[in-house]
Amino acid sequence: MPSPILAPRGTYDLLPPASTLRASLEARMRVLAQGYGYGEIRTPIFEATELFERGVGEGTDIVEKEMYTFVDKGERRMTLRPEFTAPVVRAALEHKLFSVGPQRFFYIGPIFRYERPQKGRYRQPHQFGVECYGYAEPEADVEVISLAWQLVRSHGISDARLQLNSIGDAVCRERYREALLAYLRPLAPTLSEDSQRRLERNPLRVLDSKDPRDGEAVKNAPHMLEHLCDPCAQHFSTVRALLDALSIPYDVNPRIVRGLDYYTRTVFEIVSNSLGAQSTVCGGGRYDNLVASLGGPDVPAVGFALGIERFEMILSAGGAEPAPPRRGVQAIALGAQARARLLLLAQQLRERGTTVFMDLADRKVAAQFKLAERNGARAGVILGSDELATGELVVRDLVERSDVRLSLDDTEQIAAVLERMGA
Ligand code: ATP
Ligand code: MG
Numbered sequence: 001m002p003s004p005i006l007a008p009r010g011t012y013d014l015l016p017p018a019s020t021l022r023a024s025l026e027a028r029m030r031v032l033a034q035g036y037g038y039g040e041i042r043t044p045i046f047e048a049t050e051l052f053e054r055g056v057g058e059g060t061d062i063v064e065k066e067m068y069t070f071v072d073k074g075e076r077r078m079t080l081r082p083e084f085t086a087p088v089v090r091a092a093l094e095h096k097l098f099s100v101g102p103q104r105f106f107y108i109g110p111i112f113r114y115e116r117p118q119k120g121r122y123r124q125p126h127q128f129g130v131e132c133y134g135y136a137e138p139e140a141d142v143e144v145i146s147l148a149w150q151l152v153r154s155h156g157i158s159d160a161r162l163q164l165n166s167i168g169d170a171v172c173r174e175r176y177r178e179a180l181l182a183y184l185r186p187l188a189p190t191l192s193e194d195s196q197r198r199l200e201r202n203p204l205r206v207l208d209s210k211d212p213r214d215g216e217a218v219k220n221a222p223h224m225l226e227h228l229c230d231p232c233a234q235h236f237s238t239v240r241a242l243l244d245a246l247s248i249p250y251d252v253n254p255r256i257v258r259g260l261d262y263y264t265r266t267v268f269e270i271v272s273n274s275l276g277a278q279s280t281v282c283g284g285g286r287y288d289n290l291v292a293s294l295g296g297p298d299v300p301a302v303g304f305a306l307g308i309e310r311f312e313m314i315l316s317a318g319g320a321e322p323a324p325p326r327r328g329v330q331a332i333a334l335g336a337q338a339r340a341r342l343l344l345l346a347q348q349l350r351e352r353g354t355t356v357f358m359d360l361a362d363r364k365v366a367a368q369f370k371l372a373e374r375n376g377a378r379a380g381v382i383l384g385s386d387e388l389a390t391g392e393l394v395v396r397d398l399v400e401r402s403d404v405r406l407s408l409d410d411t412e413q414i415a416a417v418l419e420r421m422g423a
Helices: 018-035 049-055 061-066 085-094 138-154 170-190 193-198 212-219 230-245 308-317 336-351 365-375 385-390 411-421
Strands: 046-048 068-071 077-080 103-110 126-133 160-166 264-272 280-286 301-307 329-333 356-358 379-383 392-397 402-407
Touching: 018 103, 018 126, 018 138, 018 308, 046 049, 046 085, 049 061, 049 077, 049 085, 085 103, 085 126, 085 301, 126 138, 126 308, 138 160, 138 230, 138 264, 138 280, 138 301, 160 230, 170 212, 170 230, 193 212, 230 264, 264 301, 280 308, 301 308, 329 336, 329 365, 336 356, 336 379, 336 385, 336 411, 356 365, 365 379, 379 385, 379 411, 385 392, 392 411, 402 411
Parallel strands: 329 356, 329 379
Antiparallel strands: 046 077, 068 077, 103 126, 126 301, 160 264, 264 280, 280 301, 379 392, 392 402
């Protein structure tokens, strides 16, 4: 026998009822983002490889190691999107959206990264993110941070912490780069191969390394915050004051740099202890140079990306997921004739928006009640041959365990009774 084919390593199937929980989480994310004035953007799952090479930056883990890249039949180099920001900018430029003023987008969907699968790390993870374009003001930073924070708060997540830093701009980061290089150069032999290779071109990258061999050097490295130029320092202190005014708690963590090239000034992460080693659920910041570097006008931007699997892990660790309420109706027929009649009633109820589950095989009544349990049905409508003869059916509240006999032809009344039961 041929061996069965399994899902690719690092991917997973989302089955009911987990898929229902996922769909409602996504629905809450949509409502939240729309409430802040953000509109959904959906871009293709693959793009020209060059978009990510330019947008994410060479020398990043993503571009160096993690992209799913292939050559299509037209000899074009294509890459499954490893992140959304570069595609969003590409789309906004393509549709000339930046010429009409500020833009606010959110996205939900899969990304693809060739990573070593482990707890909280997949090859097709999913992200929710928002991007705000056209505002250099610190209010925009605080708008996206407060949106992320509201998502966390509204799910009763209490162990999440917001970590904040500033990595400056082209002016002051150059000075910091020199200071960091002067500090790191003598330590170079102790660093990981990746960090040694990236040291001269982009020493900030070393700070974002996850390799334990880099830990000691990173721990004692000079901080960007001490090198901020006046405008960047001013921006950072306004962000902090606005967060205070909104009662959003945060820690300043000078070690947060974010892995991507395009960040400027504010960077932040939301971390949770319940995640273990992969503790970051949300990462974001300002990226004022990205649009121009992809050939567009000078458009400042700020946003974040949140890992949906990690968010779900926090929810299930906190036991914060309520059992879904019982809903819907199990149509229970005994015999083919009763089933044909119930099919009509089921149709009428479904047209009114009621969920109706129905077994289509000739199963005993007890087996059908078991199915009702599995479906989480709130009520049952039961039609046997006796009832069929008298023109009645039984409506049972499966939680309260009470029965009502109603006329089979009175769909109005059946619907009203089911509604009162909360089915
Ligand atoms: P990490 O440090 O965990 O590798 P990252 O810096 O690569 O994260 P970003 O590119 O900023 O992550 O993505 C934002 C969020 O998306 C992360 O904080 C995480 O929650 C989620 N994420 C990223 N990569 C993965 C992955 N391979 N599996 C699951 N979630 C992921
Ligand atoms: Mg990563």
